[in-house]
Amino acid sequence: MDKSMTWKVGLIVAVIALSIWxxxxxxxxxxLGLDLKGGMHLIMEVxxxxxxxxxxxxxVTQLKGLLKDGSIKYEKIVRKGFNKIEITGSLLDDxxxxxxxxxxxxxxxxYTVGGNLISLALRPNIEQQLRDQSVDQAxxxxxxxxxxFGVAEPTIQKEGMAGDKLLIDLPGIDxxxxxxxxxxxxxxxxxxxxxxxxxxTEEAALKDYxxxxxxxxxxxxxxxxxxxxxxxxxxxxxxxxxxxxxxxxRAQDEYGAPAVGFSxxxxxxxxxxxxxxxxxxxxxxxxxxDRIESVATIQDVIAGDGIxxxxxxxxxxxxxxxxxxSGALPAPLKYIEExxxxxxxxxxxxxxxxxACLGGLVLVVAFMLVYYRAAGINSVLALLLNMLILMGIxxxxxxxxxxxxxxxxxxxxxxxxxxxxxxxxxxxxxxxxGKSPKSAIDAGFKKAxxxxxxxxxxxxxxxxxxxxxxxxxxxxxxVTLIIGIAASMFTAxxxxxxxxxxxxxxxxxxxxxxx
Amino acid sequence: xxxxxxEPKIKxxxxxxYAFALSGLIILAGVAMxxxxxxxxxxxxxxxxxxxxxxxxxxxxxQLRNMLAKINLGDAQITQxxxxxxxxxxxxxxxxxxxxxxxxxxxxxxxxxxxxREIRNGIMDAAEREQAAAGKIDLNNTAEGEIARFLRDxxxxxxxxxxxxxxxxxLRKSKTGIIGDFSALEKAGVKHRVMDLLRSSAYLxxxxxxxxxxxxxxxxxxxxxxxALACIWALIGMLVYIAFRFKFxxxxxxxxxxxxxxxxxLSFILFFNIEMSLQVIAAILTIVGxxxxxxxxxxxxxxxxxxxxxxxxxxxxxxxxxxxxxxxxIFTSLTVFLTVMSLFLFGGEVIRPFxxxxxxxxxxGSYSTxxxxxxxxxxxxxxxxxxxxS
Numbered sequence: 001m002d003k004s005m006t007w008k009v010g011l012i013v014a015v016i017a018l019s020i021w022x023x024x025x026x027x028x029x030x031x032l033g034l035d036l037k038g039g040m041h042l043i044m045e046v047x048x049x050x051x052x053x054x055x056x057x058x059x060v061t062q063l064k065g066l067l068k069d070g071s072i073k074y075e076k077i078v079r080k081g082f083n084k085i086e087i088t089g090s091l092l093d094d095x096x097x098x099x100x101x102x103x104x105x106x107x108x109x110x111y112t113v114g115g116n117l118i119s120l121a122l123r124p125n126i127e128q129q130l131r132d133q134s135v136d137q138a139x140x141x142x143x144x145x146x147x148x149f150g151v152a153e154p155t156i157q158k159e160g161m162a163g164d165k166l167l168i169d170l171p172g173i174d175x176x177x178x179x180x181x182x183x184x185x186x187x188x189x190x191x192x193x194x195x196x197x198x199x200x201t202e203e204a205a206l207k208d209y210x211x212x213x214x215x216x217x218x219x220x221x222x223x224x225x226x227x228x229x230x231x232x233x234x235x236x237x238x239x240x241x242x243x244x245x246x247x248x249x250r251a252q253d254e255y256g257a258p259a260v261g262f263s264x265x266x267x268x269x270x271x272x273x274x275x276x277x278x279x280x281x282x283x284x285x286x287x288x289x290d291r292i293e294s295v296a297t298i299q300d301v302i303a304g305d306g307i308x309x310x311x312x313x314x315x316x317x318x319x320x321x322x323x324x325x326s327g328a329l330p331a332p333l334k335y336i337e338e339x340x341x342x343x344x345x346x347x348x349x350x351x352x353x354x355x356a357c358l359g360g361l362v363l364v365v366a367f368m369l370v371y372y373r374a375a376g377i378n379s380v381l382a383l384l385l386n387m388l389i390l391m392g393i394x395x396x397x398x399x400x401x402x403x404x405x406x407x408x409x410x411x412x413x414x415x416x417x418x419x420x421x422x423x424x425x426x427x428x429x430x431x432x433x434g435k436s437p438k439s440a441i442d443a444g445f446k447k448a449x450x451x452x453x454x455x456x457x458x459x460x461x462x463x464x465x466x467x468x469x470x471x472x473x474x475x476x477x478x479v480t481l482i483i484g485i486a487a488s489m490f491t492a493x494x495x496x497x498x499x500x501x502x503x504x505x506x507x508x509x510x511x512x513x514x515x
Numbered sequence: 516x517x518x519x520x521x522e523p524k525i526k527x528x529x530x531x532x533y534a535f536a537l538s539g540l541i542i543l544a545g546v547a548m549x550x551x552x553x554x555x556x557x558x559x560x561x562x563x564x565x566x567x568x569x570x571x572x573x574x575x576x577x578q579l580r581n582m583l584a585k586i587n588l589g590d591a592q593i594t595q596x597x598x599x600x601x602x603x604x605x606x607x608x609x610x611x612x613x614x615x616x617x618x619x620x621x622x623x624x625x626x627x628x629x630x631x632r633e634i635r636n637g638i639m640d641a642a643e644r645e646q647a648a649a650g651k652i653d654l655n656n657t658a659e660g661e662i663a664r665f666l667r668d669x670x671x672x673x674x675x676x677x678x679x680x681x682x683x684x685x686l687r688k689s690k691t692g693i694i695g696d697f698s699a700l701e702k703a704g705v706k707h708r709v710m711d712l713l714r715s716s717a718y719l720x721x722x723x724x725x726x727x728x729x730x731x732x733x734x735x736x737x738x739x740x741x742x743a744l745a746c747i748w749a750l751i752g753m754l755v756y757i758a759f760r761f762k763f764x765x766x767x768x769x770x771x772x773x774x775x776x777x778x779x780x781l782s783f784i785l786f787f788n789i790e791m792s793l794q795v796i797a798a799i800l801t802i803v804g805x806x807x808x809x810x811x812x813x814x815x816x817x818x819x820x821x822x823x824x825x826x827x828x829x830x831x832x833x834x835x836x837x838x839x840x841x842x843x844x845i846f847t848s849l850t851v852f853l854t855v856m857s858l859f860l861f862g863g864e865v866i867r868p869f870x871x872x873x874x875x876x877x878x879x880g881s882y883s884t885x886x887x888x889x890x891x892x893x894x895x896x897x898x899x900x901x902x903x904x905s
C-alpha cells in the first residue's frame with residue numbers, strides 16, 4: 001500500500017470509528033420526535049403588539065411626569081395604536097422645552113411637531129428590538145414553567161419567519177390540560193389605579209362616562225373566585241409592569257389567611273413608592289391576566305414589597321406563586337396549533353418506518369448487486385457507510401428523528417447510490433471506448449465528479465428552501481436530506497474510489513473488471 | 516448486466532410535440548379539477564380538527580357517521596385507513612354548528628378543542644358514558660401520568676401506580692392501540708391489588724384517539740403563501756444555478772421541465788384527491804431539487820457534445836446526448852423510485868401522501884428529463900445556436 005492509500009484508508013476508518021462513537025449507545029443518542037414517541041406539540045404566537053402597548057403606556061406615564069416636572073402645560077397625552085403617542089394642547093410656547101425633553105429622554109422615539117399636536121412614534125428598529133425581547137422573554141418564561149412542572153426533555157424554541165411564534169414539544173406528556181393552562185397563564189401581574197367601582201354590570205360602569213370610556217381608562221372584570229363578581233373602572237396604564245417583579249412567595253395577611261407575597265426590583269420599587277406616595281387613600285387594584293385579584297386602599301407609602309390578599313386557598317397561592325416566579329409573560333399568547341400524538345400511533349410509525357427503510361435498502365442493494373455485480377458490492381459498502389455517517393452526524397447535532405426524517409433517510413438511500421450509478425455508467429462508457437480498466441476507473445470518477453456535484457447541490461438548494469419554509473418535522477426531513485447528500489459525496493466519490501483502488505490497485509495486470 | 520447492449524439510437528426530439536401534448540393534456544385536466552373540485556386541503560392549510568381514531572369493533576364509515584350525526588357532525592370528512600378499523604375524522608365545525616352556543620369569546624383553537632371533546636362523546640356508547648359519568652377512567656384514552664395519579668389517589672403505592680400505568684400504556688402500543696380486556700393487563704404483570712382496583716374503578720373503552728390535532732385558521736393562510744413562495748424561490752434558485760453553471764437557456768429549459776414536474780405532481784394529487792399537507796409540499800420541494808439532477812447530467816453531456824459534434828445539427832446532438840445518458844437517467848431515477856415505493860407500501864398512512872407525491876414526481880421527472888428538457892432547447896434553437904457560434 002503506498003503512502004496516499006494509507007492516509008485515505010486511515011481517514012475512512014477514523015470516520016467509521018467517529019460515527020460509531022457518536023452513535024453509541026443508540027437509544028440514548030437518537031432523539032425520537034413527538035410523532036414517534038407520542039406527546040404534545042404546541043405552536044403559540046406571542047402577541048407582541050400587546051407588549052408594545054404596555055411599553056407605550058409606560059412611556060406615556062413617564063412623559064406626563066416629565067412635562068409636569070418642567071411645568072409644561074398640555075391638554076392631553078394619549079397612546080395611539082400600540083406604538084404612537086400624541087400630545088395635544090397649545091404647545092407652541094413650550095415647544096422648545098418639549099423638544100429638549102424628547103431629545104433627551106425619548107431617544108427611542110421620532111416625533112413631528114405640528115402646532116397643537118406633537119406625535120411620537122417608536123423607532124422601527126427599537127420596535128423590532130422590543131418585539132424580539134418580548135418573544136425571548138416569553139420563551140424563557142415558558143421554559144421555566146415547563147421545567148418547574150417537570151416535563152422530561154421538552155423542546156421550546158422560536159419558530160416562523162417573523163420570529164414571533166414559539167414551538168413547544170412536550171414528549172410523553174402526563175396532563176395536557178394542566179400544562180396548557182400553566183403555559184397559557186400570561187401571569188401578567190399589573191398594579192393599576194382604581195377610578196371607580198365595583199359595578200354589577202359593564203353598563204353600570206359605563207354610565208358615568210355616558211357610555212363612552214376615555215382612552216386612558218378600561219373596564220376590568222373581577223376574578224369571581226377572589227372578589228364579588230363585578231366590574232371596576234381602572235386606569236389603562238399600569239403603575240408597575242409585571243417584569244419589575246423580582247420574586248413571589250407564599251405569605252399570610254394580618255389575619256393569617258393565605259396570601260401572595262411579592263417584591264419589586266429597584267426600578268419597580270422606585271415607581272411604586274412614587275405612586276403610592278402620591279395616591280394615599282386611593283384604591284389600587286392588582287390585576288392578574290386581565291382579572292382583578294384584589295383591590296386595596298393605599299394606607300401608606302409602599303416601596304420594595306407587599307402582599308396580595310384575597311380569598312385564596314393555599315393551592316391557589318402556590319399556583320400563582322409558581323407562575324409569578326417563573327416570570328410574567330411580557331405579552332399574551334395565542335395558541336395556533338396543537339397536536340397530541342398517542343403512544344400507539346408513534347409505536348406504529350416506528351415499526352412502519354423501519355419496515356420501509358429495510359424495504360428500500362433491500363430493493364436498492366438487490367438492484368445494485370444484480371446490475372453492477374462486483375462494483376455493486378462496492379456501492380453497497382459505500383451506502384452502508386453513508387447511513388452510518390448520516391446517523392452519526394444526526395446524533396452529533398442532537399437532531400430529532402421524526403417520521404418525515406425517516407422518509408428523508410429512506411430517500412437518501414435512493415439518492416446516495418445515484419452518484420455510484422453515475423460513476424459506474426461512466427466507467428462502462430470509458431471501457432466501451434476501449435480504455436484499460438484502470439484508466440477507465442480513473443476517468444469515470446474524474447468526469448462524473450462535477451456532474452454529481454452539480455446534481456447534489458441543486459437538491460441541497462431546494463432542501464435549504466424547504467428548511468426555511470417548514471416547521472419542526474419538515475425541517476427534520478430537510479436536514480436528513482442535506483446530511484445524507486453531503487455524506488454521499490464522501491462515500492460515493494471518495495470511499496468508493498478507495499475501495500476500487502484497494503481491490504484492483506495492487507494487481508500488475510488488470511484486464512477485466514466486474515461492473 | 517446491461518439493458519442496452521450498445522448505445523441506443525432513439526429519436527426523442529422529433530417526438531417532442533407528442534410529449535408536450537401529453538403533458539399539456541394531463542396538466543389541463545389538473546387545472547380543470549382544480550377549478551371544479553379543488554384541492555383536498557388538510558388542516559395544515561384549512562385549519563380545523565383532525566382526529567385519528569381506532570375502534571375495537573368492526574365499524575363502517577357509515578356507522579361512524581351515524582355516531583357523529585348525533586352531535587350534528589354527520590358531515591365531517593371521514594376516511595377509513597386501508598382495511599383497518601382506523602379512521603381519520605376531519606372537520607371545520609364551529610360550536611354554533613354543534614348547538615353548543617357561542618356566547619363566550621374564544622380563540623378558534625379552543626373551539627376546535629371542544630369539537631374534539633364532542634366527537635369523543637359522540638363515539639362513546641351508552642355504557643361507556645355511564646361509566647365515565649360514574650367517575651371511572653378509560654384506560655384506553657387516559658395518559659400514562661394520569662393513570663398513575665388516579666391509582667395513587669386510590670391508595671396505591673407510588674411505585675406500583677407508575678409501573679401499572681407504564682404496563683397499560685405498553686399494551687396500547689399494539690397495532691390497534693386498544694387494550695381488549697383486563698386479563699391482558701393481568702398477563703402483562705399488573706399486581707393483583709391494582710387489578711382489583713382497576714376492575715372496579717376503570718373501564719376499557721371501545722375506541723382510542725390515536726392522535727388529535729388542531730390547527731388555527733390563521734396558520735393555513737400564512738402557510739399557503741409560504742409554500743408557494745418556497746416553491747418559487749427554489750425554482751429561481753435552480754434557474755440561477757444552472758444559468759451560472761451552463762447558460763441561461765439551459766437554466767430556462769431546466770426550470771420549465773421542473774415546473775412541468777411540479778404541475779404533473781399537483782395534477783395527480785388532484786386526480787387522487789390526496790390531502791394537501793405540509794409533507795406534500797415537502798415532497799414537491801424535494802422533487803424540485805431532485806428531478807433536476809437527470810437534466811443536469813444530460814446538459815453536461817450536451818455541453819461536451821456541442822464541442823465535439825460541431826458539424827451536426829442540433830437535433831442530432833440532442834438525441835445523441837440523450838441516448839448516451841439514457842441508462843443513467845433511468846437508473847438514477849429507478850433507485851429513488853424503489854426506495855419511495857418501499858415508503859409508499861410499508862411506511863404507513865401517515866407518510867403515504869408524501870410517498871405518493873414523490874412517486875409521481877420521480878416518474879414525471881424522469882419522463883420530462885428525457886422528453887422535454889432537451890426538447891425545450893430545440894424550441895429556441897435559433898437563439899441557442901447563435902449563442903453557441905458567437
